Amino acid sequence: MTAxxxxxxxxxxxxxxAAILRAARERFAADGYERATIRAIAxxxxxxxSMVMRYYGSKEGLFAAAAEFDLxxxxxxxxxxxxxxxxxVRHFLARWDGDETLVALLRAASTNPGAAERMRGxxxxxxxxxxxxxxxxxxxxxxxxxxxxxQILGLAFTRYIVRLPPMVELDPEEMVSWVAPTLQRYxxxxxxx
Amino acid sequence: MTAxxxxxxxxxxxxxxAAILRAARERFAADGYERATIRAIAxxxxxxxSMVMRYYGSKEGLFAAAAEFDLxxxxxxxxxxxxxxxxxVRHFLARWDGDETLVALLRAASTNPGAAERMRGxxxxxxxxxxxxxxxxxxxxxxxxxxxxxQILGLAFTRYIVRLPPMVELDPEEMVSWVAPTLQRYxxxxxxx
DNA sequence: ATTGTGTGTCAACAGGTGTTGGCATACGGT
DNA sequence: ACCGTATGCCAACACCTGTTGACACACAAT
Numbered sequence: 001m002t003a004x005x006x007x008x009x010x011x012x013x014x015x016x017x018a019a020i021l022r023a024a025r026e027r028f029a030a031d032g033y034e035r036a037t038i039r040a041i042a043x044x045x046x047x048x049x050s051m052v053m054r055y056y057g058s059k060e061g062l063f064a065a066a067a068e069f070d071l072x073x074x075x076x077x078x079x080x081x082x083x084x085x086x087x088x089v090r091h092f093l094a095r096w097d098g099d100e101t102l103v104a105l106l107r108a109a110s111t112n113p114g115a116a117e118r119m120r121g122x123x124x125x126x127x128x129x130x131x132x133x134x135x136x137x138x139x140x141x142x143x144x145x146x147x148x149x150x151q152i153l154g155l156a157f158t159r160y161i162v163r164l165p166p167m168v169e170l171d172p173e174e175m176v177s178w179v180a181p182t183l184q185r186y187x188x189x190x191x192x193x
Numbered sequence: 194m195t196a197x198x199x200x201x202x203x204x205x206x207x208x209x210x211a212a213i214l215r216a217a218r219e220r221f222a223a224d225g226y227e228r229a230t231i232r233a234i235a236x237x238x239x240x241x242x243s244m245v246m247r248y249y250g251s252k253e254g255l256f257a258a259a260a261e262f263d264l265x266x267x268x269x270x271x272x273x274x275x276x277x278x279x280x281x282v283r284h285f286l287a288r289w290d291g292d293e294t295l296v297a298l299l300r301a302a303s304t305n306p307g308a309a310e311r312m313r314g315x316x317x318x319x320x321x322x323x324x325x326x327x328x329x330x331x332x333x334x335x336x337x338x339x340x341x342x343x344q345i346l347g348l349a350f351t352r353y354i355v356r357l358p359p360m361v362e363l364d365p366e367e368m369v370s371w372v373a374p375t376l377q378r379y380x381x382x383x384x385x386x
Numbered sequence: 387a388t389t390g391t392g393t394g395t396c397a398a399c400a401g402g403t404g405t406t407g408g409c410a411t412a413c414g415g416t
Numbered sequence: 417a418c419c420g421t422a423t424g425c426c427a428a429c430a431c432c433t434g435t436t437g438a439c440a441c442a443c444a445a446t
Binding site: 031032033034035106107109110111116119120123124142143145146147149150151152153154155157158159161162163164165166167170174177178179180181182185186191192 | 224225226227228299300302303304309312313316317335336338339340342343344345346347348350351352354355356357358359360363367370371372373374375378379384385
């Protein structure tokens, strides 16, 4: 992600670019889009605010670069269908703890339309595509993906943003045992069953 | 909520106060805490920005007044235990559509610590108190309330904030039939069942 | 050694923010 | 009719925001 995609000669400023991106993710995750100021991000990266503008064009551009994200949903073809839910919850919890990009995106999506659209894209495209491989009726795929997203994002919102005490204190495996059946039903079950 | 609690002589400015509060809720709900400016709120209420300061002290004070909220959780003593989930989902959907205060609180909670605390209070106190009346093991009450909050807030977040298409399009009764069993299990079930 | 380009700093701009104090006016009690 | 108070508007303050342009330096190629 840091290395340039094109085989250009590596730029001397790549470390600066990376430092800006890292500081931006931290600030966006901690403060949300509007409270995270370019000046604060630049100070964290120990460079001048004008560098941010030169390398990323604008605050929106910086956020777009910092919020690049891949859910890296696991391949579920080898997983027994009855364990889809558990695998997914475990994956999301790990993904969330390991990369603050998602928290940044979650915070920003509440107030920034661009961030909301990015979030929509991630959960509508990536998650729907994964759900589609489960072999359920294609007509219900989008709905199932939406319901899964609602529980996953609700989990993240209460655990990482609002920090509801019981949701913060639940250790991952307990969380899995409670939430996995929910996803399982959204993925493969029927309503009101 | 608009009428003064104390039996003081009604103030001549009550209509103005109410107009400010209504405009504030709208703006906070639409734009979040930081993007909702006092000037914009005052313009909506057709008064001068300085009036907002005089009547509510500060922007924080205005938000605190605008985010006053009661979930009005229904009395569930007459409801068959097997229908707790359905009743709750239906209640929350109606509550959310009928009062934009919750959307304002939800948006603001992502970036404003005070709003997050308010949200924590509402869902930790009001919801936990309601769950406690269900007669399950008191040691698990807070956990069950937290899980219910995670699904309810995830529903609201995806439907009203991010506006994930499948979650926006689901009509209320379909939503109930999908989500009610989840709450039902969080309330009265066991993990990994 | 000289040029050109990439990297970085500094100072400033224009606009918007929450907030404040002063002043005019209209009301309600006497 | 008078007076104190409540209500409202206006102008301004001090600060912070994203953004821009000019200038200094370091490096690579010639």
